[in-house]
Amino acid sequence: MQVKRRNQRQSSLIFTFTATVLLLLSGCVSEEETDQQPEPNPSEDESERLIPPENEEEPEPETDVPEAYGVSAGHPDAVEAGMTVLENGGNAVDAAVAAAYAISVVEPFASGIGGGGVTLVQEQGQDPEAYDYREVVPEGGIPSSDIGVPGFVAGTKELHDDYGTADWETVIDPAIDLAESSEVSATLAQQLQSAQDRLPVEQLEHFYPDGTAIEAGATLEQPALAEALRDIRDSEGASFYEGDTGEALAAIQGLDGDSLADFRVGRHAPVTGEFAGYEVTGAPPPLPGASVIQMLQILEERGTLEEERNSTPFVHDIAMSWRIAQAFIYTDFGDLSFVDVPVDSFVDREQNAALAEEISGDSLLPEDEERSYDDSDPNTTHITVIDDNGTVVSMTNTLTNFFGSGVYTEGFFLNNQMSRFDIGQTEQNEPEPGRRSVTWSSPMIVADEEGPVLGIGSPGGERIPIMLTQVIADWVQEDSDLEAVVEADRFHLTDNALVMESAPEADVREGLLNIGYNEIREAPTPLYFGSVQALMIDRENDDISGAADPRRDADWRVEPRD
Template sequence: MSFATRTGPAWLTLAGLALVATACAPTEPEPRPSETTDAAASGTAAPSPTDTPTTASPDASPEAASVLNQEGVAAAHPDAVAAGITVLESGGNAVDAAIAAAFAIGVVEPYASGVGGGGAALIAGPEHDPEAWDYREVVAENGEIPASGTGVPGMVAGMAALHEEHGSLEWSDLITPAQQLAAEGSTVTELLAQRLRSDFGPASIQGLDAFHDDAGQPLAQGDTLIQPELAQTLSTLAEQGAESFYTGELAEQLTHVDGLDAATLENYEPERTTPVSGTVGEYEVLSAAPPLPGAAVIQQLQVSEGLDAASAQPGSADYIDALSRAWLVADASVSEHFGDPDFVDVPVDELVDAEANQSLAQNASLRTSSTSSEERDPVEPGNTTHLTVVDDTGMMVSMTNTLTSFWGGSASENVGGFFLNDQLSRFNAIDTPNNQPEPGRKSVSWSAPSMLLDAENRPVLGIGTPGGRQIPNILTAVLVPWALQGASLEEAVAGPRHSLQNGVLALETEPSSEVADLIRNNGWDTQVTTRADAVFGSVQALEIDYDAGEVIGARDTRRDADVTIIEAD
């Protein structure tokens, strides 16, 4: 197979990968910006194929210049963070570290992501034009969606394409940490133990010895999870390259799965796109392009700003009111406009127009589509995983990967030790005129890896989260304090979260009297969540302080997340 983008020339197979390094000239240190930038983010063209080694020769391309004294990795599990840090300490760049962390997180969070799923990523640097990648699942060439909702997994092809363009270490070296975790084992966390026993967990792991103890019970917190079959799959990927997943040994296993055929596997291509962008406060916000909801996230932020959310205390009635009004505007935009832009027109420029959204704010309503309390379902937990990486050149990667539902849904299959996605179920879940299945089409979904740029067009914050349909609300709840109120990253990540869905307001704590009045006045129901409910995600964010040359992280305690900052060599 070839790793071609829909908009560019064909990629090489991994047998002929080459480093295409980005030259980043030194820049003068800048504090957090005080001026609004109106420069639009743009993608870069895919490189032309050429047969070159898997690592750069001394004169292949100039190395990027260091502008920071630190590097960092934020991910949903300490073992995935450690994998990324190991790569950075070995001389790898942010893309190398992100790839290693992505493979590793699929081992220790098998319910959330892995080689059977897909994802999206943003990449930017101080003098590197932002680029977006979409390597999510597509409808098979016969146009049919299987009962499982499984689409062609794009994660492996996506990592291969990123490595081909930006990688500096050997492909196999980036998979080794994940392979070792699978073969040698990782400790079962409280969250993994819960997922093994809840929603789709019991059915998904039925008959899989790796996830059960000697008595046949699901592994408990503190047990060791060893996944020999997944370890073998990762060894095959390391030794035979990504093409083994789409045309080789692993592809042969996948073609036995309903909905996956040899032709669709072979023809799968990750897609390079231009990030959507819009001004919020003093920053340019970048996020994932349609059919992902990045433009809706930006719209929600801009409408929130127009409603003066910056003057409201996070978690207060005024704050929840403003952000919920903004969310209903953005949610309506997704329903009305969003779809795969290769098949439908999505008016992105209109959706991220700050002036237009300021006007929309004046008429933003809190009316919801549901008026009968009997029709209201609780806000559901949200799957997915996110990671953010920064290296000493200021290159930043913001990456969201997913199986869609936990474990890939109720009809998930385990092939080669990994779980397959149910991404194509999103055509039914988001059943709008612009989101209908066709061969090769991607569905609207909720993953939204994002970044904020300063007045010099340098990335100063990379952010993302799991959370399903709550993702825009989670990101807005963190970005309004950080970008508009001057809160520290730690304060913003630890702050209260809420989500209004179908007349139900989910909160993390019992509502105050003022919030209770807001709920009563709008006829909403209240849902108070716990950590085990996994509703409010786990934000993985890194901030860059160019003046100090430092990377700043904040650990989100809502899940098993971790963050590590190291001194650059």
């Protein structure tokens, strides 16, 4: 199951090999001349003669691939949609796209076609790739609603075009079925109830029958969304930007037809860095993948991994590593299509070793009050897929806040991603048409010397980077159990206060307060600390394992390869 992009790379390598050998055979090529552009069109006879026979080519290094495939997502229906695609011959990208559309139907508060997302893809033995299809500033600037040009449909279609092997219809159909009829989860019922005051209830009779939020367990029918999804399926996504749905979107204040038609997926190299013998990959700026890697390297330098989990030094080191990383996000991060970002410096081990020395075990690093930002909305959703070729997909999609802007059209809610231009106080994150904002979505992939072994991500707003740092730092420990590290208590630093999922032991609490933390408090909502969706490859057993985060409706499933 080879993807189109790999085939293109292989063709390029064959051409380069052929042209280089021709130059060497000329017998009079100087060392200086070999640096020049080779002749682009060797004769047909020479090309055939110079390409080594198949049986003489160097064999590719063997890589253990799992004898299984699996999906982890924030809702069982999304897991089922992805697994159905895998069971019918689709690959990891096909399954991730199917799961993404499915979960947008059953969790319309967290993600959807009115929003955007970011995805990492890595095959065994190959370099990772990143797709940033988050929303961009419309041609007319940011509207009062903070709605950006949605990128979900364009991004998932480009992913499928580049990697998919299943038919487009196959990956969209499960979502259409769910839009026609699905069961209301407890989380959806709760979110509809809590958001009722800011949603256009008069347009949402299916969510608010008789003006009251629909109850958990009830059957939900979303005919307008089903119709929009059918149009996306039948037009291969074009209808969303230039068809009937596109016309409806262009009529919304702040959006316009040109902005919709001109939307392009962001393509920049993902960020990679070393940690604990692994290569960790994150989404490029303006997303905080580099920040997670930076924090992990700081922790490794400080020896934090040797400390007891939830001990005073463990909590303090992670909190201060976040303070350091957050400062860089606020001053240096921005859209790579518009500004320069010193990405390599954030994942440079020597620089991060120097930053680690700035952390004192008995005091707090100074806080810049202007950088204070507390996003308590536990937004977004994450999907991880691994297929039986070992390809890992790590995908985070969002409407930004729950239910986004609250604006509803054609069966779906529209994002409020443009509010994220409030992050930072520099020109690195200033809005202009076509630009993407700094924000917190952070899908990650961890690889060993053979290729990817862990896909991971989470919802949770501003807490996503520090939560993933905690989970990955736990996971690399010897004999670590994925389920145990996903379930472990989490914490977050906001201002000089620690928000902790469970109250610390008395001696830990006293130690943290003595260091200088002014408050240790509980999370404002049970959903505050997200829902980690992770799958890992067990190379020794050629298997895949996962973990169901108990904080939401998360689920995962793995099946053996036939």
